[in-house]
Amino acid sequence: MSVNGKLKELETRVENMVKDFTTLTVRTFSGPVTATFDQPSKTWILSGTDKLELRAYTVIKLDGDTDTVLPVKDGGVIDQEILAIHAQTVKASSEARAALIKGIVELF
Numbered sequence: 001m002s003v004n005g006k007l008k009e010l011e012t013r014v015e016n017m018v019k020d021f022t023t024l025t026v027r028t029f030s031g032p033v034t035a036t037f038d039q040p041s042k043t044w045i046l047s048g049t050d051k052l053e054l055r056a057y058t059v060i061k062l063d064g065d066t067d068t069v070l071p072v073k074d075g076g077v078i079d080q081e082i083l084a085i086h087a088q089t090v091k092a093s094s095e096a097r098a099a100l101i102k103g104i105v106e107l108f
Contacts, residue, residue: 022062026093028055028086055079056086060094 001009031052035044057069070086071079 024060024093024097026058026086026090028082028089029053030055055082058086058090
């Protein structure tokens with residue numbers, strides 16, 4: 001690969017990292033999934049993921065713009081159980097992202 005090709009690849013990687021870093025996306029799924037822990041690889045193996053249903057979705061941008069899609073039951077009532085789980089996940093993810101940013105800033 002030429003120097004220009006390597007520089008272009010590096011530029012693309014940096015652009016993707018910045019985009020990923022400036023947007024926090026939380027998706028909550030439900031479905032008939034089973035999880036087993038594989039001891040040798042120390043990883044969880046999921047099966048049934050092809051049957052997952054997206055139940056809630058939130059995107060938070062660095063500038064504070066936020067989009068959220070919430071589940072509803074029959075009659076347009078928001079599914080409070082899914083909302084509570086999703087809200088907890090968004091909160092935990094936001095706190096983790098804030099801690100990461102703080103740690104990076106403290107390096108400089």
